[in-house]
Amino acid sequence: MNRLSAALLLSVPMAIVAPYAAAAQHPAQSQVQQNIDTILKIARNASLSEAQKIKQIESYADRYLDYERISAxxxxxxxxxxxxKQKTDFTAAFKDMIISMYAHSALVGAADAQVKILPNKMTANGNRFDVFSELQTKSGSKYEVAYQLYKSGSVYKIYNFRVDGASLVTIYRNQFSELIKQKGIDGAIAAVKSKSLKKQ
Structure with missing residues (x-):
């Protein structure tokens, strides 16, 4: 399992957790725990096909992920x-590309992964919050994942996450920069739509 797959496994829309962790102390932590519990039920529902699981997870995650901010x-x-229009088109294409590339491996890893929220490691800066968790794979490998959120009305929106310090939004930045230089904005959007970027 590579780092991005591990991140998707931990993040909404692919958050998986071991039996219920210690109660979160901050509302942002409580929401992440709630997100994880909800997604867990979907990801481990044997009566659903993989396509059905992905569709249900995506629908649920739409409420909590700020896809445009992630894209920006x-x-x-x-x-x-x-x-x-280009922002809208790119955001939709980027979301679809990530789900297509990593949803399968994330769901496969769900069966054996164990996760715990780290309640004493949360940080806050104004309206921004980092909620930390630790994932352990079947092989014993461990990853620390930080969810970056901001308060929006009654919910906390996720706009980034980091796996052992590696940020999702920077993983593809060099590729996007090069694409835009070579093909322009519309060409870059077309490349993302065709899912022709390298899997990280």
């Missing part, structure tokens, strides 16, 4: 040059 951070500085 992954693109970086060139994002300011995107039109409103």
């Amino acid at each position: 951070m992954a693109v970086g500085a060139p994002w300011k040059n995107f039109s409103a």
